[in-house]
Amino acid sequence: MTEAAKPIDPITFAVLKSAFESIVDDMAYTVMRTARSPIVRDVLDYSTTMCDAEGRILAQAKTVALHLGAVPDAMAALQRHYGDDLHPGDVIVFNDPYDGGMHLPDIFMFKPIFAGARHVGYAVVICHHCDVGGRVPGSNASDSTEIFQEGLRIPPLKLFDRGVRNKTLFDIIAKNVRLPDLVIGDLESQLATCMLGERELLRLVAKYGADMLEGFLAEFLDYGERLTRSAFAAWPDGTYRFTDYIDGDGFDEAPIPIKVAVTVAGDGISVDFAGSAPQVRGAINSTFSFVKSATYLAVRCMLDADVPNNAGVYRCIGVSAPKGSLLNPHFPAPVAARALTGYRVADTVLGALAQIAPDRAVAAGEGGNSVVCLGGYDSETREPFIVVDMINGALGARAEKDGIDAITNPTQNMSNMPVEIMEATYPLRIEEYALREDSCGAGRMRGGLGIVRQYRLLAAEAVMQLRTDRHANPPYGLFGGGPAASSRNILSENGASEVLASKVTRTVRAGAVIRHEQAGGGGYGDPLQRDPARVLEDVIDGKVSPDYARSGFGVVVRDGRLDLPATQALRASRAKAA
C-alpha cells in the first residue's frame, strides 16, 4: 500500500490529521453515551481507534492509552483467521489473549470499512466488559492458575457476517456471562460506535479519495518517526537499567522483579526485559503485545506532547522479553490481572528513561489503579450484581513540579464511579472517599497523594476480589526523593479488623467494611531542599502531618506555624548525618 501511496501536500495532511482526531473523539463520546456498565460508562475503561486497511493506527481517542499498542497484534490475529475473507457488513469480535487479545474482559471489536469494493480501513473499539464468566464475578481474579478459569475465550469470530447477525455467537456470550444485559448492551454500544466511525471515514473517502488517505498515512507514519528519531538522537548513547517489583502473584508474596535495559544507539532505542521474573502461577502474567504497548507508552511520555501515537513511533523502538517470562508467558498461563504488570512495565521503563532525561522524568505514581471487585446476588431480588471499581491514583513528583493528588494513571485516562451512583445501583455504602494524608513521597518536589476508599457491604454476602499492589514495594522516588507510602487493605468484619494481602479473593458478609488506602507518588530531589513554606501549606491543608513534615522534610511546624530556626537546625543536623 505504502509503495502506491501518493505524496501528500502539507496542507491536506494537517487537515486530515485534524479530521481523524475528530472522528475518534466522536467515537469515544458515543461509547460513553450508550454503554451500560459503570466500568465503561463511568470509569471509561475502553478505547476507540481508526485504522487503515492494514490495521495501522490513523488516530486514537483520549481513552485508555495502554490498549493501543496492542492493536497491531490484534490485527495480525484477524489477518491469520480471515485474510481476504472480509466483507462489507462484517463485524469481528475477540478477546483471547493467545489469539490477538489482552485479557478476557477486554473484547475487541473490528469493523472493516469498504468504499465500494475497496477495503479502506477499520473502526476499532475495545471495551472492558463487566463480566465474561469464569470462576470469579468480574472475571478479573489474580489467583487463577490457567486461562480456562478466567472466562469465555472468544477467538476472532464474526458477530455480523455481511450484515447478518450471528445469533449463535450472541447466545453463547449471553449464556456464559453473569450479567448478559450489560454485556450485550455494551456490545451494542461498541457496534453503534463502529458504525459511526464507518460513516465518518466514508465521508472523508468521498471527499479526498482513498488514495489520498493512503498518502496521508504514509506521511503520518513518517512524521511520527521523524519526530521520534530527532528526540532519540539528542539522548546520550548508552545502556540504562532499572528494576521495579510487583508484590506477589496472588499465591506467594515474594517480590516479582521486572528488569529493563534501555539501549540508546543513534536515533533508535531498544528495550530488553531479560532478567525479569519467569512466568508465575497467578494471573499477573502479561501477553507480550501488552508489554510492548506499555513500553511504547512509557517512551512516548518522554517525547514532546505533539508526537502522534502511531506505528511510526514504534518503528524506532525495539522491544524484547524472554519467552516463558512474566512478560511473554506460554499458553495456558492465566493473564486476567495483567493490567497491573503493564503499569509496572511502564514504571520500570520510566525509571530507566529518567536517567536519560531527568528534566522530563516523573517519580513513580500509585502503581496503577487498585481494583476492588464485589459480586453476588441481591438478598431480596436474587438479581446478580457485580461491582468492578477501579481506584485512581497519584502522579509522582516532577523536576520542577509536585506530583498530582488524585489523578488517573497516565497509562489510562480513566475516571471514577460516583459514590451516589454506586449507592443507588449496588447493595453498598461508601463510607469514605478522600485523599490519603502523608501518602506522598518526600522530595524537593513531593509526590501526589493517593486515595482512600471505604466500602460497607449491605448484601448478605459477596465474593470480594482485590487486585492491588505497592504493599511491599512502594512507588520509587527519583534523585534523592523518597518513596511514597505503601498501600494497605483492611477488612473489618464482626468487630475485628484485619490487614489483608495485596491480592485477595474471598467471601465477605453483610456489614463487612473494606478499606483500601492507596499508595501515593514518589518524591523528586532532596526533601531537605524543599521550600519550608510549601511544607507548611501542606500541613495547614492536612495533606502532610506535622510529624511527616519533620521526618520527611526536616520542617518543624508548631501550632500551624513554621518554626524556621528549628527547621534550619534540624535540616543542618540531617545534612551532616547524611
Place this chain on the structure above:
Amino acid sequence: MIGLSPAGADRAPRNPVGTRIGVDVGGTFTDLVLTDAAGRVFHRKVSSTPHAPDAAVVKGIAALLADAGCSGAGVVEVVHGTTVGSNTLLQKTGAPTGLITTKGFRDVLEIGRLRTPGMFDLQWEKPAPLVPRRYRREVAERIAADGTVLVPLDADALMAVAEDLVAAGLTSIAICFLNSYRNPVHEQQAEMLLLARYSGLKVTCSVSVLPEAKEYERTSTTVVNAYVRPVLEDYLARLERGLAAAGISAPLLVCNSNGALASAETARTKPVFFISSGRAAGVVGGARLGEALNIKDLVVFDMGGTTASASLVQDGALARVSEYEFRAGISTPSRFIKAGGYMMSVPTVDVAEVGSGAGSIASVDPGGLLKVGPVSAGADPGPACYAAGGTRPTVTDANLLLGFLPDVLAGGERRLSHESAAAAIRDHLAAPLGLSAEAAAHGVREVVNANMARAIRAVTVERGTDPRDFTLVAIGGSGPVHAADIAQLLSMPRVLVPACPGVFTAMGMLAGDVERYFIRPFPCRLDMLDLAALEAVLADLKVEAKAALQAEGIAEPDMVFAPEVDMRFRGQETALAVPYESAGAAPLKAAFDAAYEAMYGYVSHDVVEVVSLRLIGRGARPGKLDFRSAAAVTAASAPTGMRAVYFGPELGRRDVPVYDRASAPGRLTGPAILEGADSTVVVPPGAEAVADAHGNLLITLA
C-alpha cells in the same frame, strides 16, 4: 447603520414603547446596541474596562443615548451579557469560600473525575480547587441513596465548623451533602442555621442549584456558585448605581449561559447559571434572525481574535447541554473530555470552541507540520501586520497577504503593513516548508479553517446531524472573512451574514426570552410508570415555574411551559430528554426510541427507565427585537476599487471588486469583497450573494 420600522410593535400590543439597550461586554470591546421608540437601531463599540467593566457599560450607554438623542428616563430595559463570572473563574478572584460536606467526603471537590485533557503529558498541572482543603470541612450526617436519614445532622458540629470558617475570613459557604438530591432536609436545615447565625454570610446549598445525582458534579456546581456570588453581586450593584446615575431606572436583565434572560436579582443568587452570560446571546440572535427569514436550521459561527465557536439551531431550537467545564486557556471542541476544569452542571447553550482566531499564530513544528494556534498574538503586540512589535505570522497576516483584508481596518483606526506580514510568513513558514509566501499564507488559511470546522463538526457531525442541511450564520469581527470557505469544507450550501456581524451578540440579547428551568428526580422503569404521580410532579413544577416567571415580571398569558422526560436504557448513564406531549408510557417509549435511533443509529430492546422530569418555563418578553422589522438603508453604487485576491492553487489570484457593504448591489456574483464598519465579507468565486431588505446578506455557494 440600519433603520428599523416600528412594525414590530403591533405584533405585541402590550409592549411598553421605549428605548432598549443591549450590552455585550467582551475582553477587548464592549458592544452596545440601542433600539428606540421610533424603531431606529444604533450601535457602538467602546474599549472594555476590565478592572471595572461597569464603567465601560455606563460610558457606552451615555454615548449611545447621545447618538440616538434619547434620555435615560426613556429607557425601558437594559439587557446585559457579562464576562464577570468567567473572568472571576479565570483570574481566581472570587470570594474566599468554604465548603461543608458529609463526613468522609470533603475531598470530592479536589478528587474530581480524575481524567486529564491530554495523554502522555507528564507535566500537566491539575487546576487548584476553588476551595482549598483547609476550608473544606466535614460534619456528621448521612442520607441513604433512597433518601432515608441514617445519621441526623450534628448541628453543634456544624456551628463549630462555621465559626471556624467565618473566623478565617470566609464570606461565602457552599454546602453539599451526600444523596441530598434524594432528600434535601439536612442541607436546608444547615442553611437555615447558618443564615440565622451569620447575617452577612452568603450560603449556597447544593439542592438549590442542582438537585441531581453525582456528588462531584453537584459539589463543583455549588462551589462555583458560592465562589462567584459576592463578586457578581457587587458588580451588578455598581452597574445599577451607574445606570441610576445616568437617569435609567429601567430593569436590568442579565443573559444566562443558556441564552435566556433573567432579572439581575436571579443572577445575584444563582450566578453559576450566568458564567457564560453573553456567549449564548449570539446564538439566540441567530435563531431569531433565522426565524425572521424562515431559515430554521442554522449553525451560528462566531470568530474572534483568539477563539472561534459554533453552535447549532435546529428546527428553530437552540442546542443545549446540561453540563460544561470552565477551563483556563482553550476548551477543545471534544465533549468527550471531562477533566481539568471547573465543572458546572447547568443548562448551557452547546457552544463548541476552538483556539483558533484571527490572532492565532502559525508555526512549523520540528516534524514539518504546519500548525495554527492555540497561541494568539492577542491585541498586544497583535499580528505582524500591525507593526506593533509582533513578528510571528498570524491568520490576519495571511488574510492580508492573500488580499482578503483591506489595508486599513475598522473605520480607519489601524493601518496594516504588508511588508511586516510578508516577512513574518516568509521567515517562519514559507522558508521551512519550501513553499512560496503565497502558498504558505494560503496554507495558514486552510489549516485554521480546518480547525474551526472542528467546532462545527462537534455540534453537528458528532451529534449525528448532517451539516449539509444547515445555513452557516457568520458573526464576530472575523466570521464573515472565513465563513464561506468553512461552509464549503463541510458542504454547507449557504452562508448568512447579518447586517452588523461585529455587534451581533449585543443585538441577540435584545431578541431573547426569559426562561427558567426546573428539574425533579423521578426514577422508575417506563413499563411501570405511575402516570398520575408523573402528572402530579409536573403540576408541582408548573406552579414553581409560574411563580418564578411572575417574579421576573412576565404576565401569565405570555408564559409557555415545556415539560420533558429524561429517559435512557437500563444501565446507561446519559439520558435523552423527550418532550412530554401525550399521556402514557407507550407514546413516551415511541418518542424515546425515535430520538435514540436518530442520535445513535440503533435501538436496543432493553428496558427503558425514566430518570427525571424537567420543565422549562418561558416568558415571551414584550417588545423584544424582531429582525423582520429591520430595514436596510441602501443605495447601490459601484465598487470602491479592485483588489488581487488569492483563492488557492486551483483558482489562483484574481482581481476582485471591493464594495462598501452599505451601498453594495442587492445581488452580486462572487468573487467580491464587501467592507463594512465592523467586518469584511468574502464572497468566493461563483457564489451568489443576495442582500435582503433588512441588510442581511445570504450567500449561496457554488
